Amino acid sequence: MAAAMLKPATIALALVASLAGARAQEPDAADLAAGLRLFRAKANCQACHGWAADGRKMDSQMPDGANLRETQLDRKQIVTTIQCGRPGAGMPAYDRLAYSDGRCHGMKSADLAKAGLTLTDPPATLAAREIELVADFLLAKVVGKGPMNRARCVEYWGGDVDVCKALAQ
Numbered sequence: 524m525a526a527a528m529l530k531p532a533t534i535a536l537a538l539v540a541s542l543a544g545a546r547a548q549e550p551d552a553a554d555l556a557a558g559l560r561l562f563r564a565k566a567n568c569q570a571c572h573g574w575a576a577d578g579r580k581m582d583s584q585m586p587d588g589a590n591l592r593e594t595q596l597d598r599k600q601i602v603t604t605i606q607c608g609r610p611g612a613g614m615p616a617y618d619r620l621a622y623s624d625g626r627c628h629g630m631k632s633a634d635l636a637k638a639g640l641t642l643t644d645p646p647a648t649l650a651a652r653e654i655e656l657v658a659d660f661l662l663a664k665v666v667g668k669g670p671m672n673r674a675r676c677v678e679y680w681g682g683d684v685d686v687c688k689a690l691a692q
């Protein structure tokens with residue numbers, strides 16, 4: 524892709540990735556940017572997990588999501604959690620067919636109902652590839668990266684926006 528076609532944020536991500544000496548398996552900068560966009564906009568994970576994914580959200584009406592910066596889950600478990608949600612615990616299932624054919628924990632909607640587990644509606648459903656993009660974004664930028672600070676905030680938003688100014692260096 525020609526550099527002229529890339530948005531500044533994408534170029535910044537690419538620089539960060541190359542400075543960090545990206546491993547072979549690592550998603551490229553465009554994938555990470557797509558994952559971040561899904562997290563913030565379409566999938567609206569931030570409504571419950573907060574924009575920094577640390578569980579501190581802006582809208583107190585939404586359920587309290589886990590602190591994803593400190594999650595112990597591996598990639599497969601994160602993918603499954605996004606796909607299948609956590610019935611009865613407020614985490615929505617993003618796979619449109621999650622409890623239709625047993626693909627999630629071998630359970631169908633009727634099994635959830637029988638067990639008295641309610642499933643939270645997701646803001647939008649995601650395709651399998653989109654779920655992987657979100658998971659890879661989280662693993663590259665969020666999980667185990669420590670608390671959000673000013674430098675990480677500026678990188679995350681692509682500029683020194685107001686929410687970053689309130690954070691410690």
Ligand code: HEC
Pocket residue numbers: 562566567568569570571572585586587588589591593594595596601604605609612613614615617643645646657
């Ligand atoms: C409606 C609120 C809500 C939304 C939207 C939401 N979550 Fe969650 N999420 C939760 C809650 C609540 C939990 C804690 C569930 C529990 O106690 O087991 C959770 C748990 C998780 C976990 C498990 C963490 C752990 O360590 O066990 C992951 C991973 C996760 N969410 C990722 C996401 C991602 C990625 C998105 C967007 C695609 C998202 N969530 C959207 C509410 C939400």
